[in-house]
Amino acid sequence: MSRSALINIDTQQSFFHRDYWQENDLPAFQQAITRLISGCQDLNIPVVDIFHEDGDDPFARASGFVKPMPFLTHKANVTFEKHVHNAFTDTGLDHWLRTRDINHLIICGLRTEQCCETTTRVASDLGYRVSFVSEAMLTFPMEWKGVTLDAATLRHRTETVLAGRFADIQTVAECLESLS
Template identity: 60%
Template sequence: MSNSNTAVLSIDVQQSFPARDYWREDDVPAFRERITTLIDGATKKGCPVVRILHEDGDGAFSRASGLVKPLDWMPPTHAVEFVKHVHNAFTDTGLDRWLRTRGIRKLIVAGIRTEQCCETTTRVASDLGYDVDFVGEAMLTFPMTDPRSGRQFSAAEIRERTELVLRDRFARIATVEEALG
């Protein structure tokens, strides 16, 4: 990782999620270990960490909820914080300008939810010309049920599908160690 042209995007690792009925603790310990290792490793290498938070008018994600702030265990280290109001971290946030004025061309994406804001940010970043490492092991998501078929997809299945559709088209699928390497 070249610290002069790489940034970590920590997406939506915020207190809004535990307030949602779909929140599950089962994968949180592994997620916590992986994302904190990524952030701590990037910080040691002089790579900026960009904190992204999601805010909208919906309950736990509204400003008034007081929950649009990092989970208590997240490392406090970050170079800048952006608040987004849509699924990707670029639309109307100033993120692209911030990255380009610093010569950052490579992004390491981690956070919550794998198939929503992390995937959408990855696709937009790729379309904007950034090289992206998608670090699925430093992401968290939750089981989902297809309303038509009734089939439940596990968090692992959702991550596998997301990595499949992004791999070598929008991003390099990387482990924490590969992204920091």
């Protein structure tokens, strides 16, 4: 039998204070992640909040920004603080999940191609079944060597490299339907 947990990664106020912050996709993200969290709570699926703290100004605990974005009103079952890109290294998350016989993780949050993808890869390597709900994730354009990838391209690239290898790629509706 599959036991699930929702892993909400880095949906924190720190991002408002980064020069790459954009609100273009924020309304759709807010709606999707709120539906996903609410749907999981209605199904008694634990919600785990993960916050990134690395001492880097807005991501430093002392900044006061390592806390949920204002639109999030849920009460997490448990909260972990991470200091690297994945939610497992030195956090206690794996232990918490295994002591509850949780073997299926639903991933949402910020940034699709960084902490969400890295957590997904590690979770898969640790033996968890993973649902990657990129509709309930947010990211921003990135530039390297003169080429800029927009958020949609980054999302597609991330889904492409994870699909069928590390995770099932699902919409919020598909995820919630599969849990019912």
